[in-house]
Amino acid sequence: MDLRKSYFADVRKDDLHEIGQPRPRSDSPGHVTGKTAFFADRNFPGMLHLKMVRSPHHHARIRSIDTSEAEKHPGVVKILTAKDVPHNVYTILILIQIGPEDETVLADGKVRWKGEAVVAVLAETERAAQEAAAKVKVDYEVLPAVFDMEEALKPGAPLVNEYHGQNYYLYDSGECRKVRFGDVDAGFAAADHVLEQSYQSSPIEHAPTETTGCVVAPEGNDRFTCYTNTQAMFFTLDNASIILQMPGNKLHFVGGTVGGGFGGKVDVIVEPIAILGAKLTGRPVSFIYSREEEMQISSPRAAEKVVIKDGVMKDGRIVARKVTGYTDAGAYSRHSPYGAQKGAGHYPGPYTIPNVWIDTYCVYTNRTPSSAMRGFGVTIGDFALEVQMDKLARLIGMDPLEFRFINAYRDGDMKAHRQPTEGAALIECMQEASRAANWPVAEKFMAISSYVKGA
């Protein structure tokens, strides 16, 4: 890695002692010698293991659940169904007033994705829990499912989630988050070329080294200590408090040393049900995802579709950009309404465009619920935007890097969401890229800066 100190030297003081120093990490020796303690290193006498019975269907009504055979299985201590969960219907972003509550801890009457948790089995060993889970009989009536966002938005599509009442998240702005800036139709009319293209992505897995999980121990005084690898301690505690209808002062969360998150450990899935198990049995409970659960059950990055329509002039100026973004939340909200909103705040990318129209939708389908993942709301948008930029440059016969210099935002430029640009540095990154990659651009682009327009 090279630090290029020549850029922005006039706005930066390099007079610090500890900051800017490549100090060795104090936790590295523990990590590389296997001495660091993670949550799963906690082991308590009498600890129970929790395994989930999961839906084999994408969308189905539950006619009945029969746990009688499973209860007789040797080693089984407790079996939990929806009626055992004090506040079974929840949504995690209720903490920042993004409702409605739309998801069940344990399925109640219906499953909305293949893999949804239906029954929790607590047993003396992992094996006993797994074997007993296989003996739980659930009678399903399979319902039509919808997997495609555009299909889900059509009239007459199967309704995925009754708590929403339609297959999209209803923002205060309506069926999507909107940004309106300038007159996009006038921009298209004035443009030399108009290009509309569509981009799509697949869900991907966070693939942390350490799978999601927690170990819960009763403290013996009506308090419960939850050792967890959540990425957000109080966020998880507060949601557990709501789901369990337990005052927060009964909950004690310990964590902070995590084997990789990437957004995969902020969904509050394992902790509430494990605490409930500990409360109802009076025994420590361990609930740790298998690698298969981590890859196929825990929320992936959302599948997205992004449609971009641009108006561009022969001289390289983008005069209008319309973006329609679709985020596939799967069956439940989790963090997806936030992700779609984040996209609306990100488009049209780091470029100054006078006419912008943005609609971002959070769509419900019968897919595995998606949620947070490194860059969500932006990552797929950037893929779409930057491939579109390449196409536009080639359309007008311009070098792709020079084309970006022409449109790059600079300090003071008004963004589509009506914030003036501050602290821009896109131009300098591209200047350095031009040098480092031996990708020459016209001298005038090497002379400009993010500070002053047209300098």
Add this chain to the structure above:
Amino acid sequence: MAIRLGRGVAAINYPTGMNLGGDPTQALVHSTPTGNFMVTLSSVDLGQGMKQIMAQICAETIGVPTDRVVVDTADTDTGPHCMGTFASRGTHRAGNAVIQAAKEARQVMLEVAAEELEVNASDLETDGQGNILVKGAPQKSISIFDVALSAHFKRGRSISGRGMFLIPRSYPEKETGAMKPSTCYAHACTVAEVEVDDETGEVTVLTVKNIFEIGRALNPKMVEQQLVGGSWMGISHALYETTEPYYPNRDHGGTDFNQYLMPGPGDLAETEIIVLERPSADGPYGAKGPGEMCANPQIPAVANAVFDAVGVRIDTLPITPERILRALKAQAAN
């Protein structure tokens, strides 16, 4: 049939912190009679090295070596509230809270030292090595260890401080979308070079040159580890990964690291990282959050390079050999 070379570029920006703000983090700092300082948080270290960075920030602010600072984090009984480690917010939000707490602790420390040295606190400075000196008369000094002992056993003072950082929440205007998503943005530009085998559709990423502007590299080695790892993840996202290769048929979804396709060490490109620093107005020592951003620009840069190599656009991720071959076939048919 041939191996074809291509080159692509992408340029991006990325917001620091929870979108629209409203995501507070607190920190507490106190000295112990050992002369060390404790930073108490409830933030989570995901492996990226948050504890180390908070120690360096506290040490810089108080004026002691980093190894004199211990970070205790993520126990809700002892640590003050943090919204969590996500949205590229850890360093920015918790770092600012630690600075505020450390400043308050430093002020008490200097006041106690001033009493011991019989000077004004405003005439004192730290040497960064564990001592407090009189400005202009460095022979008149006291160690921070002695100050900590004096404060506790003699002066009855607590060398401690409270820190809080909150970007007030922004609510988007319904019709126009006017809003403040973030207060500072990191930037990047990536150039990728690829080889595409037009017989097999296989893509080999030869080189990736990443230029990242991150405000301030608080610890350059740790910045490097995060940016290199992110760059690899971006390549993986572009070319390999999907939990549902033939959705809605779920049978092909990977269930372990043998089945879930990711690049191995031999598949990774020669990776170059160049860092620029334009300090952000509200970042701790100017730092922005590059944690998420660093995995983004490789994806379109690789996609554009594939087009440059073989002349077909793959607008659906991941860019698999199958998709490339189908596109080449369609192109030949036209």
